[in-house]
Structure formats: structure tokens, C-alpha cells
Amino acid sequence: MSAAFIHLDHVSKAFALPGGRRFDAVRDVSLDIARGSAFGVIGMSGAGKSTLLRLVNLLERPDAGRVIVDGVDLTALSRSRLRAARRGIGMIFQQFNLLLNATVEANVAFPLEIAGEPKAAIARRVAECLDIVGLADKARSHPAQLSGGQKQRVAIARALTTRPGVLLCDEPTSALDPQTTRSVLDTLATINRDHGVTLVIVTHEMEVVRRLCDEVAVMEDGHLADRFALDDDAHQPATGLARELVASLRQPALA
Ligand SMILES: Nc1ncnc2c1ncn2[C@@H]1O[C@H](COP(=O)(O)OP(=O)(O)OP(=O)(O)O)[C@@H](O)[C@H]1O
Ligand SMILES: [Mg+2]
Incomplete structure (x- = not known):
């Protein structure tokens, strides 16, 4: 028994490659994530971050x-x-994955529509979720009329409709400029702090970790190389890459 909200217990995932070979994307990772935390996952491209995230909801x-x-x-x-x-x-993604021909409110309603919920309940919940992300006035807009940050906030509203305890975020701000990145990070912080939603955030942007996360894990070649709380100034990084990342995390935030 573990008290952790999310508990990965010796999880591995390999992908079949052409020629019958296999590639170990995630290798024997064990990880506990506490309820209510904002947990970052960082590492080089190809380290297995997205695969690890997709293992949490069994997309993999x-x-x-x-x-x-x-x-x-x-x-x-x-x-x-x-x-x-x-x-x-x-779950939310770098490219938002919105339905481009549907209004904002139809996009947000989608998970409840496929669950067959009553129309009045759907309308009520869609309004609540758009309110949480600060886009109540965009309900009738189409995604093409929104900024990247607003599109990502629509995706967040859509993910919130079913009242999830955790939101998995794969590079949620990597397609955004700094200004709209800020609005998305503020929204994620609000749902974490005010609505108690646990966040797991894969990112290559140290700024995202600094602004949002209380703990971070470092993936390296499919392994969990290190993990530490951001306020743990005494932490000794476990690998060279972790040392570099810790050093960059401790640089003062940009204005
Ligand atoms: N469906 C798949 N089939 C084959 N190989 C895959 C598949 N998905 C991922 N991989 C491989 O597994 C490794 C880890 O991929 P993953 O997408 O988890 O990395 P990542 O850390 O998220 O990288 P990035 O920062 O570039 O997004 C990579 O080498 C990738 O090519
Ligand atoms: Mg990835």
C-alpha cells in the first residue's frame, strides 16, 4: 500500500522498431506523486518524458x-x-488538440457529450470550466479566433469538465510565446492551488518548472535519474545532467 496519489511501481515500456528490435523508452521507473502537488518531469529530447506521462493514464x-x-x-x-x-x-498537449470546426463551448462540452450527460448539466459544467480558465466571454468563438494561450486554456477547461484529480500536461506551453505562456501557467497554478488538481507537467522549459512546480523528476535514457523538491537547497544532484538542471533552476527567474 502506498499513500501516494500517483504511484508508478517498477514501470517499463519498450517500442518495437523496424527489423524486430526493441527500444526501451521507459526502464523500471518507480515514482510517487503526492496529491495536490505540481510535479515537473524534465530531461533531454527522447529521454522518455512523454512516454512516462502517457503511462499514467495508460495511453501507453x-x-x-x-x-x-x-x-x-x-x-x-x-x-x-x-x-x-x-x-x-x-490531459493537455503541446498542440492543444481542439476541434477546429467547433465553438469553444462545444470543444469543452465534448467529454461530457460522449459520456451521455444531460444537456442542462453539460451547459452548467461548461460554463463553470470556462469561468475557471477565464474564457467565459469566448464561449461562442472558434479556436481560430483565439491566441495560442487562449486555445490552451480551452483545452484545460475541456480537461476539467469531468472533475479530474490530476491533469497531465505534455509540454503545455512549448508552442507559446512568453506572454501567453504566462497566462497558461497562471491558469494551471489556479487549478492546482484553488481547485486542488494535482499537476504532472512534462516540459523542457526551466521557467515553467520554476514558476509552477514544487517537485521535479529528471528522466535520462528512460531512467528516473533524479528527483527533488525545488525548495530543497541541500539536494545533491544524482547525475551530471541533473546537476546542470539544478544549476539552471536556481538561477533567478526572468522578470
Ligand atoms: N510509438 C513509438 N514507437 C517507437 N518509438 C517510440 C514511440 N514513442 C516514443 N518512442 C521513442 O521512445 C523514446 C522516448 O520518447 P518520448 O516521446 O517519451 O521522449 P521525450 O522525452 O518526450 O522527448 P521530447 O522531449 O522530444 O518530446 C524516443 O527515442 C522515441 O523515439
Ligand atoms: Mg515528449
């Missing part, structure tokens, strides 16, 4: 190990129970 099924979220072993669930459990795990 591990070859070995268990994925336990809120006390439930997702790897042991039937397809229908997994679908239900996934309502508790939201």
Missing part, C-alpha cells in the same frame, strides 16, 4: 509494472472500468 500500457492512481491499479482494470477511471485523469 506498460510492459511491466503497475500504475496506481488514487488507490486503483489501472493495469488491472477491464476496458470499461479503465474508461471510467480515466475521467479522473485529464
Whole structure:
């Protein structure tokens, strides 16, 4: 038994390559993430960050190990129970993945529509979620009429409709300029602090970690190379890369 909200227990994932070879993208990672934390995952390109994130909601099924979220072993669930459990795990992506021909409110309504919820309840929840991300006035707009930051906030609203306990964020601001990045980080901070949503954020931007995260894990060649709390000034980085990252994290934030 673990008290962690998210518990990865010796999780591994390999991908088949042409020619019958296999590539180990995530190798024997064990990781606990506390409820309510804003947890960063950093590392070089190809280190396995996105794969690790996708293992948390079983978008990738591990070859070995268990994925336990809120006390439930997702790897042991039937397809229908997994679908239900996934309502508790939201996800957003670098490229927003909005429906371009649908209005903002239709995009946000989408997860509730496919769940077959009553129309009045959907309308109410969509309004609440657009309010949380500060886009109540854009309900009738189309994505093309929004800035990148606003599009990402629509994606956040859509992810919140099912009241997830955790939001998985894969490079949520990497497609954005600094100004709109700020608005997205503010929104993520609000849902973490005021709405108690646990965040797991894959990013290559140290600024994102500095502004948002309380803990960070370092992925290196599929391994979990290091992990530390940002306020742990005594932490001794476990690898050379971790040392570089810690040094850059401790540089003063840009204005
Ligand atoms: N579906 C797949 N099939 C084959 N290989 C894959 C697949 N998905 C990921 N990989 C490989 O696994 C490794 C880890 O990929 P992953 O996307 O998790 O890295 P990442 O740390 O998120 O990198 P980036 O910072 O570039 O997004 C990479 O070498 C990638 O090419
Ligand atoms: Mg990635």
C-alpha cells in the first residue's frame, strides 16, 4: 500500500522498431506523486518524458509494472472500468488538440457529450470550466479566433469538465510565446492551488518548472535519474545532467 496519489511501481515500456528490435523508452521507473502537488518531469529530447506521462493514464500500457492512481491499479482494470477511471485523469498537449470546426463551448462540452450527460448539466459544467480558465466571454468563438494561450486554456477547461484529480500536461506551453505562456501557467497554478488538481507537467522549459512546480523528476535514457523538491537547497544532484538542471533552476527567474 502506498499513500501516494500517483504511484508508478517498477514501470517499463519498450517500442518495437523496424527489423524486430526493441527500444526501451521507459526502464523500471518507480515514482510517487503526492496529491495536490505540481510535479515537473524534465530531461533531454527522447529521454522518455512523454512516454512516462502517457503511462499514467495508460495511453501507453506498460510492459511491466503497475500504475496506481488514487488507490486503483489501472493495469488491472477491464476496458470499461479503465474508461471510467480515466475521467479522473485529464490531459493537455503541446498542440492543444481542439476541434477546429467547433465553438469553444462545444470543444469543452465534448467529454461530457460522449459520456451521455444531460444537456442542462453539460451547459452548467461548461460554463463553470470556462469561468475557471477565464474564457467565459469566448464561449461562442472558434479556436481560430483565439491566441495560442487562449486555445490552451480551452483545452484545460475541456480537461476539467469531468472533475479530474490530476491533469497531465505534455509540454503545455512549448508552442507559446512568453506572454501567453504566462497566462497558461497562471491558469494551471489556479487549478492546482484553488481547485486542488494535482499537476504532472512534462516540459523542457526551466521557467515553467520554476514558476509552477514544487517537485521535479529528471528522466535520462528512460531512467528516473533524479528527483527533488525545488525548495530543497541541500539536494545533491544524482547525475551530471541533473546537476546542470539544478544549476539552471536556481538561477533567478526572468522578470
Ligand atoms: N510509438 C513509438 N514507437 C517507437 N518509438 C517510440 C514511440 N514513442 C516514443 N518512442 C521513442 O521512445 C523514446 C522516448 O520518447 P518520448 O516521446 O517519451 O521522449 P521525450 O522525452 O518526450 O522527448 P521530447 O522531449 O522530444 O518530446 C524516443 O527515442 C522515441 O523515439
Ligand atoms: Mg515528449
